[in-house]
Amino acid sequence: MVHKMPSGTDELIADLADAIGAGRVTAGGAAREIYGRDSSIIEGGHSGPVCFPESTRQIAECVRVAVAHGRDFVPRGAGTGLSGGAVPCNDPVVISTTRMNRILEVDVERRIAWVEPGVINLDLSRHLAGTGLHFAPDPSSQQACTIGGNLANNSGGPHCLAYGVTSEHVAAIEVVLSDASTVLLGAEVGDAVGYDLRGAFVGGEGTLGIAARIAVRLTPDPPVVRTLLLDFQSLVDAAETVTGIIAAGIVPAALEMMDRNTVEAVENFVEAGYPRDAEAVLIVELDGLEEGVTHEIKIVKRVGNENGVGTVRVAADDVERELIWKGRRNAFGAIAHIKPGYYLHDTVVPRTRLAEVVAKVNEAVERHDLIVANVFHAGDGNLHPLMAFDPREPGVMERVYAASEEIVRIAIEAGGVLSGEHGIGLEKRGFMPLLYSPDDLSAQRALRDAFDPVGHANPLKMFPTGSSCGDVMHLAEVPEGVWV
Amino acid sequence: MSDLEEFRNEVGTTGSVCVKGGGTRWDVGGEVGQGVRVVSAPSGIDAYDPAEMTVLVGAGTTLTALAEVLAEHRQEVALAGPVGSTVGGALAVGWNSIRRQRVGFARDALLQAECVGADGKRFKAGGPTVKNASGYELCRLLVGSLGTLALMGRVILRTTPIPEWSLWLRGSVTPADVVKSCYRPASILWDGSYSHVCLEGYEADVQREASALIDSGMVKVQGPPSLPPHRNRLTGDLPEGAILDVAIGVAHCPEAAAIQCVDPAVKCIADRMKANFDPHRRLNPNRDPYSVPA
Amino acid sequence: MSPRGRIVLMRAAQTGGVDCDDEWYDAMETCMQCRGCEAACPAGVPFGELISGTRSAMSAVRRAPVHLRVGLWALTQHRLLLFGSRILAVLQRLRVIPRVGFLPRRLPLVGSRLSYRADGDVILFTGCVMDVWQPEVHDACQYVIEVTGSTVARSGPTAGCCGALHEHAGLHGTARRLAKQVVQALKGNEPVLVDSAGCGAALKAYGDLLGTPEARTFSDRVRDVHEWLEERMESLPSLPDGDRPGVIVQDPCHLRHVQGAHMSLRKVLSQYVDVVELNDDGLCCGAGGSYSLLQPELATAxxxxxxxxxxxxxxxxxxxxxxxxxxxxxxxxxxxxxxxLHPMQVLAEVLEAGIDPEGVRDGQ
Structure with a gap:
């Protein structure tokens, strides 16, 4: 069915075109089809006109026109989000930042880069090649996702274990608010005066405004990097090793775990040399200065041995190291080798309870007759249980939703939280009361309303609300033959 | 749980109230006025699992008391303050440690805060895990807010491992040259003529980097220089007698700098924030996070 | 526009969820078909098949622009191509025609300067436009192959054009016809070596395109010249240590993403030169077959x-x-x-200088 735009849309489109140029606005069926979704399994979003501003002023114009027409606006980067944060509800103006992809300034000495929000994560680090610096947040989608999107979701990635999530790497942000005004939050240098509005804005999922220019902090490249691959015959042993490494006072650059199903799927694609007969594989990356790294390798090996590790492989060179990481980064997609569809969860639990939680999650998913694969940031307890299924199978989605709810409850009961890095979006807004009391949520509401008192910035995201989002459910139908 | 409930009752639902920790930075952002009820946050360490690298602690606990317990497991937190400062005070002021490059920003140390709001109700910001993207970043908003949005009763902090080896050096090598020969110094301070550098990590690595600096004329010293009391953002030249924290861009100065005008657009959000959290302005009245030198 | 977005639109067109308006066509036509997404896709989505099927269906509804159709037709007419190109070359030298973006700035007046034979240990596929515009690449390639001790036959005008550009533009029928012609002309067992990544990818896909056992057997014989050389590294001479020139490698999409032969290229080259990477995961340069003619703005970007x-x-x-x-x-x-330059040109140069420092290679 072709969705019809609400009345007044023609005038809206005309005003947007007047404001930022007709070549930067599109409202055809194709655009609305594409911009009606992100990389989550949430279906049923409906975008209004889609804008491609090329400057802060043009972003502000888009916002001004949208709000003047009583419409909401939804900021969007590359659309790689997994929680439906960029899925438009009620035909809003979608503001895509993809044409704002310039790296404006790199200050090597002060280790700051000013970028536009549409700069692709990996492009920044590539641009920095030769300076000895890089941008630390490295979500698995870093080839495609934008820095604006990273900021909106406070994204993580394997290396945020040692280097911290996006917020720690954002010094200042130029923000367009829902009244179309522009404000600079944070500061390049010094302790910013007053409330940390920069910190409050990061992770706001586009509900607080739109980042138009971002000053990111750059991290020096470590002189020595070693990547280890450990395999185990039991998931519990692998989890105990994780706990043991942290307890030994080591914070590795990254500490990732993959279970048997994941390894099986990934090996089909990359042939990274992960041992296929292992129940669990750990990737441990150690970096820093020579002596420290050598010392830490010894400790990791010792802790592994104490927990029945099979083999410990240290990547011999950059090519082998890159292959190991390529496997890890592509783990989700590779699940298609098991089943055509998947639904990925993102929860965090205390890292000392990993083994117990993973066992419970696996039991719950399998009880619903679904295949489960686990690939996750073990070092900080950030689980990514993934249910593989064939969406064409009748009734499968009901089982997926039921299992999802159990996964979330298991995590919360273990003292965990709803999301570690993918955010709440539409996907988990219904679960917020599991973690937060009404008073907790009121405090969050107070923060949101301070930024967007009129409520036009990406509404209906993050909070449980009675209002519907068109025909979007908190977890809606999966399209037939879904590949994502 | 009981002491938190007691704290909530003390804060109550009406009348001006301020929470006092060690009182070591009581004048930052202005002193609270007369006739304001003073309450204290609970103190004591409620839970600490070194393998989790988090600690649940009453906001009234002194940094020294916390550090002692953490040090038994060779861990520490990113908070900094003079002797007598409390966890809650350090968070409310939000100053970063001079070893920020090693321990991180103060605002990133706060994982969860159990607070009492202006309406006298308890609420929780953040969550107990080391990574969390569930909802808004209230914790970061609270750090440095001088208790004007809510009063922290009990918090969960992220801990970091204490390095095996640590040493301070002093010499006329410029900070830019220090950065060139060291990977990630924990601290670089610059007094206009000399650099004061803190190297931390494994002993062999620290010694190797230190010997390079010693070769260029630096000498080992006991610790950091004593810092002048006022923290100003560096604009222009370094004033006489000031010491610059290079990584943060903060100058520790003998005199307080003039308070800068705040961008009205920023103030507008800040005012709405205050109004939404504390409409009757009863929390720490007269203290203003924007009334600090910049 | 992402591959995911295009798949969404293909599916929407199939289910009637979207009108196939200009915007929809635009979305499909702006795909460079670099197939970088396929190489990156852990799920193994056959995007190449999806887009070429879509383009084929599109070409049945909307005809390609006339200049493209004329150009693609010309590729199939080897003599005409040669003749026309020589005329253009003369005109270029007389400075009577302006510079045209896609044309080489100095078209060659003469063809290959190497003698070649009707049969050999291997067949070098010479294709259409390359044979006319870049004969020196085939010559360099032949020289390097001969250094390994093998003899070279050339596919020549009878085999003609591989049809890659036609398939790319959705002209499925023409592509099949040309493929049959190539298979027919190059019967035998000897390896078919290709020095054009686009042609090589097309030839390797004949099995699927035509679906016949002959076509499959043929495709199995096709090797990119670098793949073939990689297996014969020991037949290449080791040269005395000297200056190793730095060479920046720009990977053609059809070499890297489709054939996966980019590592062979590096292995062969790095024996004699220092390979410099661009570190862009083989991002498309924008040429994209006839893409640069049809989408000049995006191709230029x-x-x-x-x-x-x-x-x-x-x-x-x-x-x-x-x-x-x-x-x-x-x-x-x-x-x-x-x-x-073509990697084979650099290799030929280095080998020649190393083998016979005094001599000059025939024709150079």
């Missing part, structure tokens, strides 16, 4: 980006030579004044 990367790599490494194993890419980049 892609090229600008590539040129920036090359300039940066050159600055960091000091390397001045740029190689690309596909005539489309080198012509596209040459149009902005970048001198791009």
């Amino acid at each position: 892609a090229r600008d980006r590539k040129v920036d990367l090359i300039t940066k790599a050159s600055g960091l490494s000091g390397a001045e030579l740029v190689v690309s194993a596909n005539p489309g890419c080198s012509m596209h980049l040459a149009a902005v004044g970048l001198d791009v």
Whole structure:
């Protein structure tokens, strides 16, 4: 069915075109089809006109026109989000930042880069090649996702274990608010005066405004990097090793775990040399200065041995190291080798309870007759249980939703939280009361309303609300033959 | 749980109230006025699992008391303050440690805060895990807010491992040259003529980097220089007698700098924030996070 | 526009969820078909098949622009191509025609200067436009193959054009016809070596395109010249240590993403030169078959980006030579004044200088 735009849309489109140029606005069926979704399994979003501003002023114009027409606006980067944060509800103006992809300034000495929000994560680090610096947040989608999107979701990635999530790497942000005004939050240098509005804005999922220019902090490249691959015959042993490494006072650059199903799927694609007969594989990356790294390798090996590790492989060179990481980064997609569809969860639990939680999650998913694969940031307890299924199978989605709810409850009961890095979006807004009391949520509401008192910035995201989002459910139908 | 409930009752639902920790930075952002009820946050360490690298602690606990317990497991937190400062005070002021490059920003140390709001109700910001993207970043908003949005009763902090080896050096090598020969110094301070550098990590690595600096004329010293009391953002030249924290861009100065005008657009959000959290302005009245030198 | 977005639109068109308006067509036509997404896709989505099926269906509804159709037709007419090109070459030298973006700045007046035979240990596939516009690449290639001790036959005008550009443009029928012609002309068992990444990818896909056992057998014989050389490294002479030139490698999409032969290229080259990487995961230069003619704006943007990367790599490494194993890419980049050689040209040069420092290779 072709969705019809609400009345007044023609005038809206005309005003947007007047404001930022007709070549930067599109409202055809194709655009609305594409911009009606992100990389989550949430279906049923409906975008209004889609804008491609090329400057802060043009972003502000888009916002001004949208709000003047009583419409909401939804900021969007590359659309790689997994929680439906960029899925438009009620035909809003979608503001895509993809044409704002310039790296404006790199200050090597002060280790700051000013970028536009549409700069692709990996492009920044590539641009920095030769300076000895890089941008630390490295979500698995870093080839495609934008820095604006990273900021909106406070994204993580394997290396945020040692280097911290996006917020720690954002010094200042130029923000367009829902009244179309522009404000600079944070500061390049010094302790910013007053409330940390920069910190409050990061992770706001586009509900607080739109980042138009971002000053990111750059991290020096470590002189020595070693990547280890450990395999185990039991998931519990692998989890105990994780706990043991942290307890030994080591914070590795990254500490990732993959279970048997994941390894099986990934090996089909990359042939990274992960041992296929292992129940669990750990990737441990150690970096820093020579002596420290050598010392830490010894400790990791010792802790592994104490927990029945099979083999410990240290990547011999950059090519082998890159292959190991390529496997890890592509783990989700590779699940298609098991089943055509998947639904990925993102929860965090205390890292000392990993083994117990993973066992419970696996039991719950399998009880619903679904295949489960686990690939996750073990070092900080950030689980990514993934249910593989064939969406064409009748009734499968009901089982997926039921299992999802159990996964979330298991995590919360273990003292965990709803999301570690993918955010709440539409996907988990219904679960917020599991973690937060009404008073907790009121405090969050107070923060949101301070930024967007009129409520036009990406509404209906993050909070449980009675209002519907068109025909979007908190977890809606999966399209037939879904590949994502 | 009981002491938190007691704290909530003390804060109550009406009348001006301020929470006092060690009182070591009581004048930052202005002193609270007369006739304001003073309450204290609970103190004591409620839970600490070194393998989790988090600690649940009453906001009234002194940094020294916390550090002692953490040090038994060779861990520490990113908070900094003079002797007598409390966890809650350090968070409310939000100053970063001079070893920020090693321990991180103060605002990133706060994982969860159990607070009492202006309406006298308890609420929780953040969550107990080391990574969390569930909802808004209230914790970061609270750090440095001088208790004007809510009063922290009990918090969960992220801990970091204490390095095996640590040493301070002093010499006329410029900070830019220090950065060139060291990977990630924990601290670089610059007094206009000399650099004061803190190297931390494994002993062999620290010694190797230190010997390079010693070769260029630096000498080992006991610790950091004593810092002048006022923290100003560096604009222009370094004033006489000031010491610059290079990584943060903060100058520790003998005199307080003039308070800068705040961008009205920023103030507008800040005012709405205050109004939404504390409409009757009863929390720490007269203290203003924007009334600090910049 | 992402591959995911295009798949969403393909599916929506199939289910009637979207009108196939100009915007929809635009979404499909702006795909460079570099197939970088396929190489990156852990799920193994056959995007190449999806887009070429879609383009084929589109071409049944909307005809390609007339200049493209004439151009693609000309590729199938080897004599005409040769004749026309020579005339253009003369006109270029007389400076009576302006510079045209896609044309080499200096078309060759003569063809191959090497003698070649009707049968050999291997067949070098010479194709259409490359044979006419870049005969020196085939010559260099033949020289290197001969250094290994093998004899070379050439596919010549009877085999003609591989049909890659036609398939690319959705002209499925023509592509099949040309494929049959190639298979028919090159019967035998000897390996078919290709020095154009686009042609090589097309030839390797004949099995699927035609679906016949002969076509499959043929496709199995096809090797990119670098793949073939990689297996015969021991037949290549080791040269005395000397200056190793730095060479920036620009990977053609059809070499890297489709054939996966880019590592062979590196292995062969790095025996004699220092390979300099662009570190862009084989991003498309914008040539994209006839893409640069149909979507000049996007193609130019892609090229600008590539040129920036090359300039940066050159600055960091000091390397001045740029190689690309596909005539489309080198012509596209040459149009902005970048001198791009085929890897075989560099190799031939190095080998020749090493084997016979005094001599000059025939015809160079």
